[in-house]
Amino acid sequence: MAIAVMPRVEEELQPAVKQQEVLLHACDLNVYYGQQHAVQEVSLTVNKHEVLALIGPSGCGKSTFLRTMNRMNDGIEGARVTGQILYEGLNVLGENIHVTALRKEIGMVFQKPYPFPKSIYENLVHGLRHHQVKKSEWDETIEDALTKAALWDEVKDRLHESALALSGGQQQRLCIARALVLKPRVLLLDEPASALDPIATAKIEALMLELKKEHTVVVVTHNMQQAARVSDRTAFFYQGKLIEVGNTKQMFHQPGEKQTADYIAGRFG
Numbered sequence: 460m461a462i463a464v465m466p467r468v469e470e471e472l473q474p475a476v477k478q479q480e481v482l483l484h485a486c487d488l489n490v491y492y493g494q495q496h497a498v499q500e501v502s503l504t505v506n507k508h509e510v511l512a513l514i515g516p517s518g519c520g521k522s523t524f525l526r527t528m529n530r531m532n533d534g535i536e537g538a539r540v541t542g543q544i545l546y547e548g549l550n551v552l553g554e555n556i557h558v559t560a561l562r563k564e565i566g567m568v569f570q571k572p573y574p575f576p577k578s579i580y581e582n583l584v585h586g587l588r589h590h591q592v593k594k595s596e597w598d599e600t601i602e603d604a605l606t607k608a609a610l611w612d613e614v615k616d617r618l619h620e621s622a623l624a625l626s627g628g629q630q631q632r633l634c635i636a637r638a639l640v641l642k643p644r645v646l647l648l649d650e651p652a653s654a655l656d657p658i659a660t661a662k663i664e665a666l667m668l669e670l671k672k673e674h675t676v677v678v679v680t681h682n683m684q685q686a687a688r689v690s691d692r693t694a695f696f697y698q699g700k701l702i703e704v705g706n707t708k709q710m711f712h713q714p715g716e717k718q719t720a721d722y723i724a725g726r727f728g
């Protein structure tokens with residue numbers, strides 16, 4: 460299923476974008492909830508095969524920015540978006556976008572794992588059915604996704620048991636596998652480990668490093684050590700604005716802006 464109902468339009472900035480292996484490019488993005496200006500004039504790129512971490516204090520617009528990338532804000536009453544998010548030259552905010560097809564390529568995993576109250580297998584088949592993937596491909600696709608989500612060995616003998624019987628960490632990896640069955644190019648993770656214990660968190664972090672080999676990962680996190688451990692680049696948001704984005708090691712050792720330095724040092728947030 461094609462994402463765009465209309466043909467792709469080559470944008471003027473595409474040649475420069477392609478050279479840098481940029482996959483997503485937010486340009487002058489604004490998101491409003493009624494009068495609340497949640498994301499303000501944000502321009503930010505996401506490169507292919509990187510982990511990009513979005514950090515910043517509560518309410519600074521990280522999740523809103525993340526959700527806008529695959530149109531998760533569409534259903535929120537009073538939400539309004541201006542600007543562009545280019546996905547390989549296509550504005551994902553355009554009216555011509557087939558949102559279901561977009562979400563197949565740009566998948567999302569939320570803070571709290573919410574498996575359907577069905578078997579592990581049924582949880583994974585759901586998306587395949589929805590996207591009319593041939594039944595003959597289901598088993599292989601499911602094994603592949605569970606393997607990538609580092610869950611196959613733990614569940615291969617209980618695929619038809621309830622997903623709700625899994626631990627919190629296993630449920631979150633199942634939710635990641637549920638996104639992976641659709642073979643997305645980008646995974647948007649909204650605080651994927653914040654509800655998990657340290658061991659389950661370490662597994663999710665290891666998974667992010669593995670996933671970027673074949674996918675691109677954008678992760679919202681409150682945990683700065685986590686951002687430092689898993690991400691290639693970090694973007695710091697404050698009060699709806701993007702304050703600074705850059706190489707994670709450099710940003711944590713030598714931030715360019717005072718607000719970033721203060722946040723990283725724990726002086727606010």
Ligand SMILES: Nc1ncnc2c1ncn2[C@@H]1O[C@H](COP(=O)(O)OP(=O)(O)OP(=O)(O)O)[C@@H](O)[C@H]1O
Binds near residue numbers: 515519
């Ligand atoms: N559905 C919504 N309706 C109205 N306002 C919202 C909605 N979602 C978020 N907001 C507001 O938009 C602003 C940004 O919220 P957002 O959730 O994007 O921030 P955040 O940085 O992800 O915060 P947190 O780290 O606490 O999740 C906040 O002021 C928030 O209250």
